[in-house]
Amino acid sequence: MVANKPTIKDVARQAGVSIATVSRVMAKKANTYTPQTAQRVWDAAAKLGYQKNSAAAELATRSSDKIAVIVSNPPTNFSTGILDGMQQTALAHNHHIIILYAGNHSPQLLHQAIKDATAGPRAGILLIGSQIDPQSLKMLQDSQLPVRLVSNYSYELPLQFISSDNTELAAQSVEYLIKKGHRRIGLFGIDHSHTGLQRRAGYQKAMYEHHLPIEQDWIQYGNYSYEAGQTIMQYWADLKLSAVVAASDLVAMGIMRQAAQMGIKIPQDLSIVSIDGTFLCEVTDPQLTSVTQDFYQIGVNSVLDLLGNAPSELVPFKLVERGSVAEQPK
Amino acid sequence: MVANKPTIKDVARQAGVSIATVSRVMAKKANTYTPQTAQRVWDAAAKLGYQKNSAAAELATRSSDKIAVIVSNPPTNFSTGILDGMQQTALAHNHHIIILYAGNHSPQLLHQAIKDATAGPRAGILLIGSQIDPQSLKMLQDSQLPVRLVSNYSYELPLQFISSDNTELAAQSVEYLIKKGHRRIGLFGIDHSHTGLQRRAGYQKAMYEHHLPIEQDWIQYGNYSYEAGQTIMQYWADLKLSAVVAASDLVAMGIMRQAAQMGIKIPQDLSIVSIDGTFLCEVTDPQLTSVTQDFYQIGVNSVLDLLGNAPSELVPFKLVERGSVAEQPK
DNA sequence: CTGAAAGCGCTTACAG
DNA sequence: CTGAAAGCGCTTACAG
Numbered sequence: 001m002v003a004n005k006p007t008i009k010d011v012a013r014q015a016g017v018s019i020a021t022v023s024r025v026m027a028k029k030a031n032t033y034t035p036q037t038a039q040r041v042w043d044a045a046a047k048l049g050y051q052k053n054s055a056a057a058e059l060a061t062r063s064s065d066k067i068a069v070i071v072s073n074p075p076t077n078f079s080t081g082i083l084d085g086m087q088q089t090a091l092a093h094n095h096h097i098i099i100l101y102a103g104n105h106s107p108q109l110l111h112q113a114i115k116d117a118t119a120g121p122r123a124g125i126l127l128i129g130s131q132i133d134p135q136s137l138k139m140l141q142d143s144q145l146p147v148r149l150v151s152n153y154s155y156e157l158p159l160q161f162i163s164s165d166n167t168e169l170a171a172q173s174v175e176y177l178i179k180k181g182h183r184r185i186g187l188f189g190i191d192h193s194h195t196g197l198q199r200r201a202g203y204q205k206a207m208y209e210h211h212l213p214i215e216q217d218w219i220q221y222g223n224y225s226y227e228a229g230q231t232i233m234q235y236w237a238d239l240k241l242s243a244v245v246a247a248s249d250l251v252a253m254g255i256m257r258q259a260a261q262m263g264i265k266i267p268q269d270l271s272i273v274s275i276d277g278t279f280l281c282e283v284t285d286p287q288l289t290s291v292t293q294d295f296y297q298i299g300v301n302s303v304l305d306l307l308g309n310a311p312s313e314l315v316p317f318k319l320v321e322r323g324s325v326a327e328q329p330k
Numbered sequence: 331m332v333a334n335k336p337t338i339k340d341v342a343r344q345a346g347v348s349i350a351t352v353s354r355v356m357a358k359k360a361n362t363y364t365p366q367t368a369q370r371v372w373d374a375a376a377k378l379g380y381q382k383n384s385a386a387a388e389l390a391t392r393s394s395d396k397i398a399v400i401v402s403n404p405p406t407n408f409s410t411g412i413l414d415g416m417q418q419t420a421l422a423h424n425h426h427i428i429i430l431y432a433g434n435h436s437p438q439l440l441h442q443a444i445k446d447a448t449a450g451p452r453a454g455i456l457l458i459g460s461q462i463d464p465q466s467l468k469m470l471q472d473s474q475l476p477v478r479l480v481s482n483y484s485y486e487l488p489l490q491f492i493s494s495d496n497t498e499l500a501a502q503s504v505e506y507l508i509k510k511g512h513r514r515i516g517l518f519g520i521d522h523s524h525t526g527l528q529r530r531a532g533y534q535k536a537m538y539e540h541h542l543p544i545e546q547d548w549i550q551y552g553n554y555s556y557e558a559g560q561t562i563m564q565y566w567a568d569l570k571l572s573a574v575v576a577a578s579d580l581v582a583m584g585i586m587r588q589a590a591q592m593g594i595k596i597p598q599d600l601s602i603v604s605i606d607g608t609f610l611c612e613v614t615d616p617q618l619t620s621v622t623q624d625f626y627q628i629g630v631n632s633v634l635d636l637l638g639n640a641p642s643e644l645v646p647f648k649l650v651e652r653g654s655v656a657e658q659p660k
Numbered sequence: 661c662t663g664a665a666a667g668c669g670c671t672t673a674c675a676g
Numbered sequence: 677c678t679g680a681a682a683g684c685g686c687t688t689a690c691a692g
Binding site for chain 1 (some may be wrong): 384426474616
Binding site for chain 2 (some may be wrong): 667669670671672
């Protein structure tokens, strides 16, 4: 025989006031009650173990303090930094984040997640690494909610975003390698999504600007995965590359592993700079030089932007030198 | 001038029926409407882009199809397998999971997450890797919701759970090492939580059963992290261990890295078996032999159990041999 | 400062 | 098979 959860009515009775008053003090509406009555309400609520039913509150106000963040299963696990940033920032602004999991790039699961996200009142929607197809876009727009793409973007989409600059990420990786004397530089592991294309563009731009030719097959596609890195690396000998920029830390690791099996020394025989810069870069031997994204800040800016402040689209990244790049004699 | 989101009333008007009828066909209440009226309702809903307001529905029914899963930031990233399993299973049973992020073992964030989880109607609560303190327990109990611990447990807590058997995880790692001829075996990286203690107990049990002494300092505490593995490994020389079981894949990696710096060869000088068996084990060189948990199944069973089926507490794991254990001449 | 009352968008006996 | 009506637990003008 379990007691039902106490409602605002129970608290009102216990405190000897009306439910309107309880509602006001729970919501801390300034200047609408005396300290005394507030205290009685607090006491009654505590005694009863009262907790506001958010479904009722959201229905009444037709609004919510919940930000739905949809995360598409990232092959590489950069998302926890982003989530940390979102979490902290949301809390600091009296908001909450609820995470909806959209699996690994299955449009179905993404649609499901968007549907869940828009099925009730929401402060807004944040999508981490999701591939937006036309139907997703329509659902998002129909919801009339503020939405932001996080960590990926396309200028062709009518959606705002918060991300590192993919083009520059790749371009600066190449610049760095060139500065170290490399000329035969490849790009391994990108896919054909906007992100992949943007990185490819950055790679090409940097090579062109330094009048370096790009031979066929220097750009190798994958899906940012460890396996892709391994597979692609098998063809390295034919490519005669002295350096490569890896599309993600995971592909960098795959490259290293395959290299080890082929007797190729990193960085003596092959230099690598990795895009992402997660903890994985410090775990390999040698450690991976990377262009590291500020995932935490991306998370912070996402919710700030969503909430109407700090409208910054691109967040800075930085190149951190570790041990996977060697100077190349010219 | 944006149209407001259509409600059940709009659909009713559009379809020329009452809102009660709309409600029934949207909920697919069998035998309560003709195919004709159903069709008209579907059409009206589609035309208007109607979507049920879940806050209103939950308020009316005082129930929900949402399972709140609280995830405490795991140092190691085993949780995506669990989440995948939960997701699939929930969907198959017409439920949804929403994830609440509880940061890295901050009681505050955990309380916040529990509060969020219990602030509205819920089908139940699943907690992945959370340290349950008395206040958390009380909040959970006050909610009167079904709750399950996932991937960690304590027989002292009045909470059901779904997890691998921590004691056996460690015991079988030790057994395996003994079978390979090792006698001086350590346990690195556990903490003082229930999980750590259970693994320690398993280690001790296996050693005792084989009449092997456990010298002081063979058990080294950490927090399942990469850094812990590195730090602990610095004292290895004094310990004269021929093998070690690592409390997580991450500590195993930390151990390997430190070993490399110290010129210690794996597995010739030191054998390692790692607890967890995530993809990280296949990424090192040599690959890590591990006692691998079936995270996906843990996720599946969690929701099945929560929903009232398949009440299995412990889910089987298996030892997978890779390259980090060498035969030890007796 | 406080209460009575209407309303948020649904669901579900109850009649018919 | 279908509709009118009450109710879910809140919030918020509106009076006083």
